[in-house]
Amino acid sequence: MVRAEIDTTNIRIGEQFQLKISVAEIENVIIPKISLIGLEIIDSTRTDTLKNSLIRRYILTGFDSGAFYIPQQQIFVKNQAFLTDSLLINVATIRIDTTKVKKFPIKTIQKEPYTFDDFSLYLYLLLAILAIVGFWIYWFVIRKRESEIEISTYKALPPYEEALLKLTALDEKLLWQNNKTKEYYSELTEIVRGYIERELKVPALEKTTDEVLEMINIFKKSDTVDTSKETIELLKDLFREADLVKFAKSKPLAIEIEDDRRDAEYIIGNLKPKTIIKEEEEDELE
Amino acid sequence: MDVDVRAINEKIEKESAFIDILTLEMNKVIVGQKQMIESLLIGLLGNGHILLEGVPGLAKTLAINTLSKAVQASFSRVQFTPDLLPADVVGTMIYNMKENDFMIKKGPIFANFVLADEINRAPAKVQSALLEAMQERQITIGDTTFKLDEPFLVMATQNPVEQEGTYPLPEAQVDRFMLKVVIDYPKLQDEQLIMRQNLSGEFATVNPVISVAQIIKARAVANEVYMDEKIEKYILDIIFATRYPEKYNLANLKDLINFGASPRGSINLAKAAKCYAFIKRRGYVIPEDVRAVVFDVLRHRIGITYEAEAENVTSVDIINAIINEIEVP
Numbered sequence: 299m300v301r302a303e304i305d306t307t308n309i310r311i312g313e314q315f316q317l318k319i320s321v322a323e324i325e326n327v328i329i330p331k332i333s334l335i336g337l338e339i340i341d342s343t344r345t346d347t348l349k350n351s352l353i354r355r356y357i358l359t360g361f362d363s364g365a366f367y368i369p370q371q372q373i374f375v376k377n378q379a380f381l382t383d384s385l386l387i388n389v390a391t392i393r394i395d396t397t398k399v400k401k402f403p404i405k406t407i408q409k410e411p412y413t414f415d416d417f418s419l420y421l422y423l424l425l426a427i428l429a430i431v432g433f434w435i436y437w438f439v440i441r442k443r444e445s446e447i448e449i450s451t452y453k454a455l456p457p458y459e460e461a462l463l464k465l466t467a468l469d470e471k472l473l474w475q476n477n478k479t480k481e482y483y484s485e486l487t488e489i490v491r492g493y494i495e496r497e498l499k500v501p502a503l504e505k506t507t508d509e510v511l512e513m514i515n516i517f518k519k520s521d522t523v524d525t526s527k528e529t530i531e532l533l534k535d536l537f538r539e540a541d542l543v544k545f546a547k548s549k550p551l552a553i554e555i556e557d558d559r560r561d562a563e564y565i566i567g568n569l570k571p572k573t574i575i576k577e578e579e580e581d582e583l584e
Numbered sequence: 585m586d587v588d589v590r591a592i593n594e595k596i597e598k599e600s601a602f603i604d605i606l607t608l609e610m611n612k613v614i615v616g617q618k619q620m621i622e623s624l625l626i627g628l629l630g631n632g633h634i635l636l637e638g639v640p641g642l643a644k645t646l647a648i649n650t651l652s653k654a655v656q657a658s659f660s661r662v663q664f665t666p667d668l669l670p671a672d673v674v675g676t677m678i679y680n681m682k683e684n685d686f687m688i689k690k691g692p693i694f695a696n697f698v699l700a701d702e703i704n705r706a707p708a709k710v711q712s713a714l715l716e717a718m719q720e721r722q723i724t725i726g727d728t729t730f731k732l733d734e735p736f737l738v739m740a741t742q743n744p745v746e747q748e749g750t751y752p753l754p755e756a757q758v759d760r761f762m763l764k765v766v767i768d769y770p771k772l773q774d775e776q777l778i779m780r781q782n783l784s785g786e787f788a789t790v791n792p793v794i795s796v797a798q799i800i801k802a803r804a805v806a807n808e809v810y811m812d813e814k815i816e817k818y819i820l821d822i823i824f825a826t827r828y829p830e831k832y833n834l835a836n837l838k839d840l841i842n843f844g845a846s847p848r849g850s851i852n853l854a855k856a857a858k859c860y861a862f863i864k865r866r867g868y869v870i871p872e873d874v875r876a877v878v879f880d881v882l883r884h885r886i887g888i889t890y891e892a893e894a895e896n897v898t899s900v901d902i903i904n905a906i907i908n909e910i911e912v913p
Contacts, residue, residue, distance in 0.1 A: 484814075484913070503911045506871045544913065545812045546589045546868035 299323065300373045302382035310390050311363055314340055317356040319382060321373055327352055328374040334358070336366040337387065360389035457496035461566045464489045465559070474555050482555070483540040486562055490536065493566045498523065507537040514569070522572055529568045532561045589810050592867030599805045600865050602794045609654045612788035614647050615781070616774025622863060623765040623880055624651050624739070628799060629806045629859040632762020632852060633718050633738040635703070635753075635884065639745055642767045648699045648739040653790040655799065657696035657735065662714075664706035670713035677726045688725050693717055696733055696796065700740035704750040714738065715757045735799050755843075755887055762852045763877070764884035806862040811854060811869045814913035819857070819874055823850045825906045826886050834909055840897050842887035849885045856881050871912045879903055 473482035517523035542548035652659035675691035827844030829837035856877040886899040
């Protein structure tokens with residue numbers, strides 16, 4: 299039922315030989331860890347299942363000279379214990395003529411040559427740190443500076459010039475020509491509101507159409523703004539039209555859009571705070 | 585979804601004709617409370633309940649009474665007192681000796697318009713019974729559940745004075761009111777008119793000018809009012825600014841707000857803005873509509889901290905700061 303075989307009975311010190319344990323059954327077989335005295339297991343294969351038997355191979359060796367027994371191994375087949383034969387193995391020493399063999403001093407510890415893998419971790423860490431630093435510099439320094447430059451370019455300009463510049467930029471975007479009328483009117487009214495906010499120094503972007511118009515009318519009544527009733531009417535029409543486009547899916551004709559664009563430019567050119575001439579200056583003028 | 589705003593405008597033109605007639609009818613009795621009448625109409629169209637707050641004598645009860653008379657609908661009034669019981673509001677089961685069985689006696693809540701007068705004078709259990717009915721729109725008495733008739737509109741009043749012995753509505757319950765309308769004193773000319781009317785003893789009679797069916801139809805049209813994505817974003821910005829003011833350049837409000845508006849706040853703000861647009865005969869919502877209703881919708885939904893109370897900052901101040909900061913679309 300169970301058998302143990304070795305491929306040789308004589309080896310030299312350190313030489314490897316094979317022990318094969320075969321079982322003539324494949325089901326319910328347990329091959330426990332083999333026990334050896336004076337010999338060592340170098341390697342073992344997984345149990346190989348053949349048609350009617352199981353085979354397990356071990357690579358053994360011995361580092362002491364002498365005769366060693368591989369004791370009987372207990373194998374369980376269907377809960378029944380079977381014993382293999384014991385085997386004898388002779389481990390022989392190698393004869394060395396010490397008078398003829400040249401002796402060498404013990405070598406010092408040799409260093410292995412460096413490979414890429416030795417530095418790869420440091421390299422990746424360095425790259426990650428560089429990427430983080432680079433991103434940080436871009437996000438907090440370059441980008442901020444760019445936006446500051448952009449804002450300051452606009453802010454450095456007087457409100458009228460700034461609004462004109464923005465209107466030209468809006469024209470270049472060709473929004474309504476590309477069926478983006480809603481975005482076009484959003485930006486157009488934002489430019490006009492932004493102009494009112496800067497020129498009249500009042501919050502206009504946070505106010506509704508009615509509130510902005512009411513505010514301008516109050517300024518007109520109190521004579522603090524230099525504008526005509528016609529300009530206020532145009533502003534009213536522009537805002538109303540924009541509200542329809544933005545909130546009521548209105549689609550104005552190209553000619554109407556061009557009119558509104560012209561009106562926006564007219565409004566920013568004709569809505570200015572009244573210049574207050576101080577008395578002293580008046581006297582000087584006189 | 586493709587929305588035809590022009591078609592909605594036409595529908596509104598047809599269905600909103602009653603607004604002028606109803607307002608005219610109410611103005612026969614109520615003088616100088618235009619905003620209150622508008623708020624009542626928003627509640628009526630938005631299927632929401634209204635909490636009216638104002639000092640005694642500002643025609644809160646009269647306004648609700650008049651509205652119910654102007655609409656051909658059932659009306660009941662419950663005067664909230666400290667000894668009121670939930671059964672006095674919702675109804676109870678009584679023993680019928682003749683039939684030797686229990687029968688259901690429905691409470692005053694079974695009406696189209698319910699006036700809960702001085703709601704803060706009744707204990708929490710009565711308030712809860714009413715507010716639960718407001719939310720669920722149904723009442724269970726014994727084993728039977730009754731669905732409340734549409735329209736079902738609760739208009740509650742409370743006085744900001746005489747707070748002794750009152751039971752203030754908890755935040756979670758006050759959130760169920762679509763609008764909290766604060767009524768101020770009438771203008772001098774209006775008060776003169778009120779005085780003259782009362783002295784002459786000639787009180788106008790209010791006639792029913794609109795049916796329940798008309799209101800339900802108008803509600804459906806008001807619901808169709810187009811709200812653009814930009815307006816939705818504007819509403820959400822306002823609501824989120826009450827929750828995370830620091831993200832909207834309003835870090836100074838952070839310590840003044842205990843809690844911001846709930847999702848019910850955004851739902852009701854959108855709904856009220858649509859109804860306001862309907863009242864103004866518009867088939868689409870504009871930022872003005874949102875601004876017109878934002879105070880009534882949010883004033884009872886923002887919790888203020890002790891710090892804010894100490895500095896005399898109210899929820900209205902907070903809303904003001906928010907709308908002055910958030911850009912109009």
